[in-house]
Every structure is written in C-alpha cells, then in structure tokens.
Amino acid sequence: MHPALSVIFFTVTAGAGYGVLFLLGLARLTRLTPEASPDQVTAMALVGLLLVTVGLLSSTLHLANPRNAWRSFTRFKTSWLSREAVFAVLFYPVCLIWLLFEWFTGNTVATNVSGVLTSMLAIVVLVCTAMIYASLKTIRQWHTALTPFNFVLLGLLLGALILNLMLAQQGLTSDALEVVSLVLLLLAGMVKIIYFYWIGQPAGPTINTALGFTRATVRLLDVGHSSDTFHTKEFGYQVERIRLIWLRAISVGLAFVIPLLIVTGLFGPVNLPTMLLAVGSAYAGVLVERWLFFAEARHVVNLYHGAQRT
Amino acid sequence: MKLGLVIDLDTCVGCHACAVACKQWNTSGTTGPLTDYDPYGREPSGVWFNRIRNFEVDEYPNSKTINTPMSCMHCDDAACVTVCPTGASYKREEDGIVLVDQSKCMGCNLCAWACPYGARELDEDQGVMKKCTLCVDRIYDENLPKDERQPVCVLTCPTHARFFGDFDDPDSQVSSLVRERGGYAMMPELGYKPVNKYLPPRQRPASPMMEKREGGEKESLIGKWMKRQKDAFNSLGKGTH
Ligand code: SF4
Ligand code: SF4
Numbered sequence: 001m002h003p004a005l006s007v008i009f010f011t012v013t014a015g016a017g018y019g020v021l022f023l024l025g026l027a028r029l030t031r032l033t034p035e036a037s038p039d040q041v042t043a044m045a046l047v048g049l050l051l052v053t054v055g056l057l058s059s060t061l062h063l064a065n066p067r068n069a070w071r072s073f074t075r076f077k078t079s080w081l082s083r084e085a086v087f088a089v090l091f092y093p094v095c096l097i098w099l100l101f102e103w104f105t106g107n108t109v110a111t112n113v114s115g116v117l118t119s120m121l122a123i124v125v126l127v128c129t130a131m132i133y134a135s136l137k138t139i140r141q142w143h144t145a146l147t148p149f150n151f152v153l154l155g156l157l158l159g160a161l162i163l164n165l166m167l168a169q170q171g172l173t174s175d176a177l178e179v180v181s182l183v184l185l186l187l188a189g190m191v192k193i194i195y196f197y198w199i200g201q202p203a204g205p206t207i208n209t210a211l212g213f214t215r216a217t218v219r220l221l222d223v224g225h226s227s228d229t230f231h232t233k234e235f236g237y238q239v240e241r242i243r244l245i246w247l248r249a250i251s252v253g254l255a256f257v258i259p260l261l262i263v264t265g266l267f268g269p270v271n272l273p274t275m276l277l278a279v280g281s282a283y284a285g286v287l288v289e290r291w292l293f294f295a296e297a298r299h300v301v302n303l304y305h306g307a308q309r310t
Numbered sequence: 311m312k313l314g315l316v317i318d319l320d321t322c323v324g325c326h327a328c329a330v331a332c333k334q335w336n337t338s339g340t341t342g343p344l345t346d347y348d349p350y351g352r353e354p355s356g357v358w359f360n361r362i363r364n365f366e367v368d369e370y371p372n373s374k375t376i377n378t379p380m381s382c383m384h385c386d387d388a389a390c391v392t393v394c395p396t397g398a399s400y401k402r403e404e405d406g407i408v409l410v411d412q413s414k415c416m417g418c419n420l421c422a423w424a425c426p427y428g429a430r431e432l433d434e435d436q437g438v439m440k441k442c443t444l445c446v447d448r449i450y451d452e453n454l455p456k457d458e459r460q461p462v463c464v465l466t467c468p469t470h471a472r473f474f475g476d477f478d479d480p481d482s483q484v485s486s487l488v489r490e491r492g493g494y495a496m497m498p499e500l501g502y503k504p505v506n507k508y509l510p511p512r513q514r515p516a517s518p519m520m521e522k523r524e525g526g527e528k529e530s531l532i533g534k535w536m537k538r539q540k541d542a543f544n545s546l547g548k549g550t551h
Pocket of ligand 1: 381382383384385390428504
C-alpha cells in the first residue's frame with residue numbers, strides 16, 4: 001500500500017493524544033499522579049487534546065473531496081470510518097465536561113465519572129481507527145486481531161511516555177506511571193514482533209484463486225495498461241527487502257528498546273532531558289512502525305497485476 | 311432481480327473492445343467524465359471501469375493464454391458499500407447494481423481498498439470515486455430498441471464473450487450458461503459473493519502431454535518449517551527470489 005503521510009501522522013499523533021487522555025482520565029481513580037493539582041491535570045489534558053486535534057485535522061488532508069467530509073457521520077451502522085468520525089467528535093464535549101469538573105471541583109465523584117467516560121471514549125476511537133484497517137479482507141496484513149491491539153497499545157504507550165515527560169517537566173514523579181510505561185513498552189513491543197512474524201507466514205489468496213485456475217501455474221503476460229493507474233499508485237507500493245528489514249529493526253529500536261533503557265534508568269536518572277529523549281525516540285519509532293504498517297500491506301489487487309501471492 | 315455479467319474465457323480474445331466501448335459510453339454518460347490524465351503525452355493514464363489482462367496458465371507445451379476482462383462484479387456481499395462512511399456507495403435493492411452517488415462521495419478511497427477486484431478508481435480531477443454502472447443508463451432506457459438495452463461492453467464484444475442478464479431467473483441465458491459451462495466466481499474465498507461469473511475454457515482434445523514429475527522425497531518436519539521460514543523471508547518486500 002502507498003504510505004500516505006497525512007494518515008500516518010494522523011494515526012500516530014491522535015493515537016498519542018488519546019493515550020494521554022485515557023491515562024489522565026483514570027489518573028485520579030487509580031492514583032496514577034497523586035500529587036498533580038487540578039490545574040496541572042487540566043494543562044496536561046489540554047496538551048493531549050491538542051495532539052488529538054492536530055492529528056484529526058491532518059486526517060482530512062488525504063480526502064480527495066473534503067467538502068463532503070460532514071457526510072461521513074451518516075453511515076454509523078456499517079462503516080468503521082463513520083464510527084471513528086462520530087466518536088472522535090463525541091469525544092470533545094465529554095472530554096471538556098471532564099476538564100471543567102477537574103478544574104473547578106478537583107478530585108470529586110463527578111470528575112471521576114466523567115474522567116472514566118473520557119478514557120473509555122478514547123479507547124473506542126482508537127479501536128475504531130484500527131478497525132478501519134482490520135476489517136478489510138482484501139489486505140491480510142491488516143485483517144487480523146493484532147491490528148487493533150497494536151493501535152491501542154502504541155497509542156497508550158506514547159501517551160504514557162508523554163505523560164511521564166509532562167510530569168517530569170513540572171517536577172512531579174509517579175512510580176505507578178513508570179510501571180505502566182514499562183508494561184506497555186514490553187507488551188506493545190511483543191505484539192509488534194508477533195505481528196512481524198505472523199505476516200511473514202504464507203496465507204491468503206494467490207494468483208490461482210484470484211483467477212480460478214487452481215490446478216496449474218499462472219503467470220501474468222500483459223497487465224493491459226501502459227502507464228500508472230490508480231491501482232498501481234495506491235496498491236503497488238513495495239519496499240526493498242533489505243530496507244524493510246532495516247526499517248523494522250529501526251522501528252523496534254526507537255519505539256521500544258531505547259525508551260525501555262531510559263525508563264528503567266539504565267541511561268541514568270529519569271529526568272526531563274532523558275524523558276524528552278525517550279518520547280522523541282518512541283514517537284519517531286512509532287512513525288516508522290506506522291509507515292511500515294502501510295508499506296508492508298499487500299492488497300489482493302496486486303494478484304491481477306502479476307503478484308503470485310499476497 | 312440480480313443483474314450481472316457472464317464472461318466467457320474460452321472465447322475472449324483480449325481485444326479490449328469492451329473496455330474502449332465502456333469508456334466511450336460512460337465518459338459521456340451519467341457518471342462521466344472518465345477523466346484522462348496527460349492523454350496525448352508520454353504517459354497517458356486515466357479512469358477505466360473495465361480492464362483486460364492476459365495470463366498464461368500452466369507450462370509449455372500445455373500452456374494456454376487466458377484473457378480476463380474485469381469490471382465491477384456487483385457483489386452480493388459488497389464490502390465496498392458497507393465501509394463507505396458517507397453513504398455515497400450503495401447497492402440497489404431492485405436489481406443489485408452497485409453504484410456511487412458522486413454528489414455524496416468525499417474521496418476517502420476506502421471503498422477501493424475494500425474491493426478485491428480493482429473495480430473502483432478515483433477520479434483525481436473530480437475527487438470522487440468512479441466505477442462500472444452496468445450501464446444503468448442504457449439498460450432501462452425505453453428510447454433504445456429492446457435488444458440494445460444491454461451494457462455497451464456486451465453489445466460491442468466481437469467474439470460474443472460477454473452476456474448480460476438476471477441471475478435470479480433460473481431460465482435466463484446467464485443462469486443456464488453458468489449451469490452448463492461450470493461458471494465460477496473469481497477469488498471466492500474472500501466471501502464477497504461476486505455476481506459476475508466466468509466460464510472456463512472448454513475441454514479440447516488432448517494435445518501431446520509432457521510427463522509431470524511426481525513430488526520429491528519426503529521432508530522432515532524441521533525441514534518443512536525451515537523451508538516455510540525461507541519462503542517467508544523471500545516474500546518480504548521487493549527482491550529477487
Ligand atoms: S467488485 Fe468491488 S466495487 Fe464491485 S461490488 Fe464487488 S467489492 Fe464492490
Ligand atoms: S471514496 Fe467515496 S464512495 Fe468510496 S468509501 Fe469514500 S466516500 Fe464512500
């Protein structure tokens with residue numbers, strides 16, 4: 001698949017924002033950041049909301065006809081993209097109500113209830129985004145339960161690291177949040193490595209089933225078009241094998257290994273500069289990961305353009 | 311009604327006449343234009359509803375060339391419709407034709423991603439999705455003589471390899487062709503239940519056959535696993551096998 005930068009930036013950045021808001025929404029209840037004042041929580045949540053907003057805005061850049069984007073709220077019953085749009089918009093009032101409670105009343109029941117609602121909606125949006133991809137039977141590298149796990153875990157991971165950074169910036173620490181970050185790093189890294197292994201295993205339609213000639217070899221003689229088509233541009237993208245392997249290593253290194261070393265304190269004390277490094281590294285790593293998610297996906301249409309299997 | 315096409319792979323000669331006729335009719339029809347990019351330049355390209363590819367099946371001397379015209383299959387279980395967030399893509403209750411309402415489309419490409427058969431193409435100039443309409447603006451046109459109320463690709467085909475009709479009617483020409491000639495659907499395993507069917511090449515008197523070698527020695531479980539991993543590695547990205 002052609003890796004569209006606006007979509008990559010959107011899924012990673014908005015995902016990180018939802019991660020921050022998920023953790024903050026639960027922070028009072030789980031005593032994740034016990035010392036943070038209402039002002040501080042609100043300020044950190046606004047940063048999360050900013051990430052979400054920037055991401056959502058960039059997602060409209062890949063529409064060829066954005067004038068009709070408002071119509072995407074209308075097919076909630078069947079379309080995951082529509083569900084994502086509806087929940088992403090619904091998220092704002094709920095999140096703002098929670099922030100008002102947090103800011104004016106501090107740690108109260110109302111704050112906690114609206115906080116939990118915000119957290120739940122954040123996860124729902126992340127899952128909807130992932131399901132847009134996971135629901136496509138035409139791309140076996142996406143059509144797997146690993147996809148939503150991956151999107152949710154990476155969103156939460158970036159959220160946890162950014163939250164750590166913001167706490168460090170305000171001179172606060174939270175042991176609980178460090179443990180959460182560690183668990184997320186290990187879990188998300190594991191799911192990603194399982195994913196790399198899983199998509200390498202032969203499966204899915206072949207050129208034989210695509211044409212219905214299953215008892216003999218089939219090869220393409222002529223593809224029928226003389227220059228690029230919408231399909232070759234959209235689905236024909238392939239990465240060189242060596243580059244692919246390097247990029248996989250780079251994404252795992254940046255997204256999981258370096259942050260892991262920092263958070264466990266192997267790079268010295270966990271403070272503002274080291275956390276800044278961890279967040280930068282993880283963000284870059286997840287961007288590479290998301291780029292690969294697209295670049296490694298092989299649409300079945302390629303079978304009609306001569307690919308032997310997906 | 312369940313309208314669709316039957317395409318005879320035995321008689322199709324791969325001349326592209328159906329694709330050209332389709333382009334001609336539809337570019338000035340209700341879903342037109344079928345925009346061209348750089349039409350008189352070095353790399354002419356553009357929107358087509360119907361594309362023809364040529365394949366070789368089996369090895370010499372048993373090989374045969376197969377020409378496969380492909381357009382929208384008007385699937386019974388059309389994920390292109392369910393994924394569409396705007397409601398621009400829809401499947402008609404009355405005859406099963408899958409259409410795009412271009413005034414609603416936001417050009418997100420998701421339906422093209424969901425289609426296994428490459429039937430949908432974005433018009434980059436207009437920013438909306440386009441696809442085969444089964445010539446919905448011909449087949450119901452009472453101003454046309456009765457025998458011309460068919461998709462233009464069917465009318466044009468010089469070898470009569472294309473048939474149009476109602477698959478819900480067991481006595482229609484398309485239904486009996488599928489029954490008698492073993493008509494089949496492409497890539498059925500994805501479960502889209504494509505309505506269009508393809509007729510396999512007819513059995514011909516056997517030409518001299520080459521002996522096929524019987525499968526090699528038995529492989530150990532470890533050997534099999536290692537081969538699988540090697541295949542998996544070789545299928546990564548682009549590269550020579
Ligand atoms: S062939 Fe593609 S565009 Fe046509 S109905 Fe099936 S999935 Fe939709
Ligand atoms: S490109 Fe248009 S028709 Fe296709 S899914 Fe998006 S809005 Fe629907």
